[in-house]
Amino acid sequence: MKKGAKTKNRLIRRLAMNCGWLGAVLLSLTAWAKPEFHPGEVWLDTNGDPIQAYGGGILVHSNVYYWYGEDRTPGGRGAVACYFSTNLYDWKREGVALSRETLPQIDGRPTFVERPKVLFNPRTGKFVMWLHLEQPGYHYARAGIATSDKPAGPFTFLKAIRPITAQYGFADNDPDHQRESGGTVRDLNLFRDDDGRAYVFYASEDNWTMYVVRLNDEFTGPETPAMEDKTWARILVRRMREAPAPFKSKGRYYLITSACTGWKPNEADCAVAGNVLGPYQSRGNPCTGPEAETTFGSQSTFVLPVQPGKFIFMADRWNPRRLSDSRPVWLPLILRPDDSCAIPWQDRWELSVFDAREKPADKSSTSVSGEISPKKKRLGMRLRVFSKTYRMRHLCCLILMAGFFFPVLSAPAGARENRQFLSDWRFKQGDARGAERPDYDAADWQPVSLPHNWGWEHPGSGSVPSIVVFLALSFPFSRKEFL
Numbered sequence: 343m344k345k346g347a348k349t350k351n352r353l354i355r356r357l358a359m360n361c362g363w364l365g366a367v368l369l370s371l372t373a374w375a376k377p378e379f380h381p382g383e384v385w386l387d388t389n390g391d392p393i394q395a396y397g398g399g400i401l402v403h404s405n406v407y408y409w410y411g412e413d414r415t416p417g418g419r420g421a422v423a424c425y426f427s428t429n430l431y432d433w434k435r436e437g438v439a440l441s442r443e444t445l446p447q448i449d450g451r452p453t454f455v456e457r458p459k460v461l462f463n464p465r466t467g468k469f470v471m472w473l474h475l476e477q478p479g480y481h482y483a484r485a486g487i488a489t490s491d492k493p494a495g496p497f498t499f500l501k502a503i504r505p506i507t508a509q510y511g512f513a514d515n516d517p518d519h520q521r522e523s524g525g526t527v528r529d530l531n532l533f534r535d536d537d538g539r540a541y542v543f544y545a546s547e548d549n550w551t552m553y554v555v556r557l558n559d560e561f562t563g564p565e566t567p568a569m570e571d572k573t574w575a576r577i578l579v580r581r582m583r584e585a586p587a588p589f590k591s592k593g594r595y596y597l598i599t600s601a602c603t604g605w606k607p608n609e610a611d612c613a614v615a616g617n618v619l620g621p622y623q624s625r626g627n628p629c630t631g632p633e634a635e636t637t638f639g640s641q642s643t644f645v646l647p648v649q650p651g652k653f654i655f656m657a658d659r660w661n662p663r664r665l666s667d668s669r670p671v672w673l674p675l676i677l678r679p680d681d682s683c684a685i686p687w688q689d690r691w692e693l694s695v696f697d698a699r700e701k702p703a704d705k706s707s708t709s710v711s712g713e714i715s716p717k718k719k720r721l722g723m724r725l726r727v728f729s730k731t732y733r734m735r736h737l738c739c740l741i742l743m744a745g746f747f748f749p750v751l752s753a754p755a756g757a758r759e760n761r762q763f764l765s766d767w768r769f770k771q772g773d774a775r776g777a778e779r780p781d782y783d784a785a786d787w788q789p790v791s792l793p794h795n796w797g798w799e800h801p802g803s804g805s806v807p808s809i810v811v812f813l814a815l816s817f818p819f820s821r822k823e824f825l
């Protein structure tokens with residue numbers, strides 16, 4: 343070969359190699375930048391500042407999420423901050439929804455806000471905020487109510503109330519003045535039922551008993567006249583629970599609460615009822631995994647429905663020395679067929695966990711192995727959904743192939759992919775042939791309790807033989823082993 347031709351070939355080879363490396367680096371970066379939730383870690387808004395929305399809740403309005411919560415920025419930016427998102431991962435700060443200046447002074451002393459929640463009232467077209475309005479010492483203990491014409495505010499403070507004035511043997515010298523002013527209101531949450539009626543849940547009677555109270559048509563106060571067990575009820579009586587996070591699924595009402603230990607985390611409880619006013623039956627601690635007995639070092643604040651039967655559990659990992667440095671803990675919450683709910687710990691996770699369909703199988707004395715991964719299931723589903731035309735099918739195949747190959751090709755030598763499992767996955771002993779088919783009957787598959795961090799792995803060394811082995815193992819099933 344001539345010298346010129348040799349140099350040309352070498353150049354082409356180098357160029358191809360460099361392109362390969364560049365592609366691999368770019369693809370690795372894409373994989374790294376993949377949106378995920380990182381429970382208990384600092385969560386930055388789109389400006390790069392830590393999100394300040396503690397004790398908060400989310401309003402879904404016109405297909406947009408609004409996250410309201412306590413703004414604990416040192417020096418103080420506002421009482422309640424509002425953030426906005428379309429995908430639940432990226433949050434843009436909309437600003438101060440409720441300013442400190444609008445809060446009332448009581449007996450010449452300032453008040454502060456905890457646990458704000460917002461509902462939209464379609465009848466009045468107003469956004470209505472309820473919050474725990476407090477003073478140092480925690481004896482003021484009232485619900486503050488504010489309204490706005492726009493979701494991000496500014497909200498106008500209307501009043502501070504104790505909605506229920508029924509007497510439950512309150513003492514004369516009660517520092518909370520419950521005889522004179524009604525049952526205390528501390529940690530609270532709002533819930534709007536399918537029939538459009540709204541309710542406030544709050545820790546009352548000096549936190550001994552939880553109240554659930556139906557709101558008036560404007561959502562600005564209790565429905566009147568208030569009638570016990572008709573428009574309002576005492577629930578979890580004398581159980582000393584706070585941090586209520588209510589939600590509904592398939593006609594059942596669920597209520598996650600914490601015990602009352604100040605800023606210190608404790609064990610959560612999930613209670614369930616057939617009626618929004620109760621009675622609520624405790625189903626125990628829904629959390630599983632490390633630090634499940636302290637709600638993973640956090641305290642419930644809200645449960646956000648994302649799909650039928652699938653929810654995000656929102657909590658705060660309080661840092662009492664520096665409340666502005668408390669951390670959001672968001673985790674998937676899954677309802678089990680027996681009415682109990684499960685919140686398995688995840689170091690990191692993405693919304694696609696909700697698409698995963700449980701399967702897998704085979705158990706021997708030393709190992710559990712099985713087939714069919716949630717990944718495989720998802721691919722199948724998507725192909726079926728989009729396979730109406732050949733073009734669409736090809737496009738989907740192309741995207742799926744790209745997503746499938748690139749992380750493997752770009753993985754450094756010896757890398758392994760690790761997938762985590764949700765604790766409500768079901769397994770089967772023995773032969774599971776045909777499990778990839780949509781009409782496969784998995785009725786006899788059993789739940790198996792797995793440590794939270796167990797998963798499956800495949801060789802991702804990037805070498806051609808390892809990819810071939812991986813592909814061979816992946817079709818028609820993805821196999822996984824639990825040691």
Ligand code: DGJ
Nearest residue numbers: 397456529584585604605
């Ligand atoms: C627990 C409550 O849930 C928080 O909102 C806050 O009020 C702390 N107690 C204060 O100790």
